[in-house]
Structure formats: C-alpha cells, structure tokens
Amino acid sequence: MRRTAGAFFVKDGRVLLARRAAHKETYPDCWDIVGGHVEPGETVEQALIRETMEELGVTPLQFEAVGLFAEPLPERYGEAVHHFFRVTEWRGEPSLTDDEHTELRWFTLDEACTLEDLAIPEYRELFAILLTRS
Template sequence: MTDFARAIFVRDGHVLLVKRAPHKAWYPNRWDLVGGHVEPGESVEAALIREAQEEVGLTPVRFHWVAELSEPPESGNPHARYHVYSVTEWDGGEPTLLGDEHTAMRWVTPAEASTLEGIARPEYSQVFRELVTV
C-alpha cells in the first residue's frame, strides 16, 4: 500500500487547489490538493506538514482527518491510499508555489471546484461541500 497525505486548506468558504505540472506521472495538468507521499517511517500527519511546507510554504497547525480515498482499480495504481485532512489554521501567511510540482494555485468555492475542468479526483467535490458551510 502506498500512502499519501492531502491537505484541504480552508479559508473564508474557499479551498486551496494546486495544478499539477505536466511532467508529473499521476494526474498531470490536473487541479489537486497540496500533499504527497508518506515517506518510510513517517507518520501521515508528519507527511502532511512536510509536504505543505515544501509545496506552498505553509505549516499546518490546526487540522483534522476528513476522508480516506483509494484509487480506482483501473488507475494503474490501485494500492494508493489518500489520507485527506482539513487544515483550518497554519503558519506562513499566504501560500506560495515552491518547486516545480505545480504550475498554478487558486482559492475556489466548493461549487467552483465541482465545475473545474481537470480536477484530479471527482470525490473531492463532495468532501469540499461537507467541509465548507459558508
């Protein structure tokens, strides 16, 4: 099983999405959540914090688990497990794209997220609606 940590940064009724770079093996050019692989010996929560720091320069300080998603069997990666957390408080100010994993970033409402062309996981829309009640 391959574990991934994913962060849904929530602010003022919006969620933060990042667009994966075209060179990424999984979901290239798709809107996704901040996050990545859990390294050997690392907890999911530690991976969540590390990935957020590496990708957008934010350090989650208040977060909670909201969902676990699996890849569909036809994806070619059926052993992937995504641990999704809602992040409602963080250090670091405004997010900034770091590195070359993403090409764009934006805050969207759950309604906007459900209509975005190229969202990595359609299940995200339901999770967003459950989290954001503004």
C-alpha cells in the same frame, strides 16, 4: 501499499487547489490538493506537515482528518490509500515553492465542484463537508 496525505486548505468559504505540472507522472495538468507520499517511519500527519512545507512553504497549525479512500485509478497509478485533512490554520502564506504545480487558486464550492480537470472526482464529495465545518 502506498499511502498519501493531502491537505484541503479552507479559508473564508473557499478551498485552495493547485494545478499539477504537465510533467508529473500522476494526474498531470489537473487541479489537485497539495500533499504527497508518506515516507517510511512517518505518520500521515507528519507527511501532511512535511509535504505542505515543501510544496507551499506553510506549516499547518490546525487540521483534522476528514476521510480516506483508495486510489480511484489503481490500474494507472498503482494501489494507494489517500488520507485527507482539512487545514484551517497555518503559518505562512501559501505560494508555489517547487516545480510540482504551476498555479495556486482559491475556489468557491461551486467553482471547485464544476472543475472538469479535477485530479480526483471524489473530491467533489468532500468539498461541501469541508466548507460547511467552519
């Protein structure tokens, strides 16, 4: 079964989300967290670090696992287990480094929870937990 590692970057009561490019096969043109597939022989933590370096140009320094859940739309995107991490310290300044995303934006809890085009609606359940663990 496919596994992914995703990063919730949290700073000053806000969470960083990226808008996926319209050409992406999974969750096109939706607000999402950064992350991606765990490669063979790689741990989810190693995938988290690699993916954030590739997509944002930053290296997570302090992070913790905050949950996992099954792909909510397996009939559309295939079966997967998504692992999520709260990242509170990193080296570098997040910026778009490839064509996977078209925009980066910091959102407050209220703003993030009201996004209609959020890739995975279950993220809303994690936002409050992520932002209150400062």
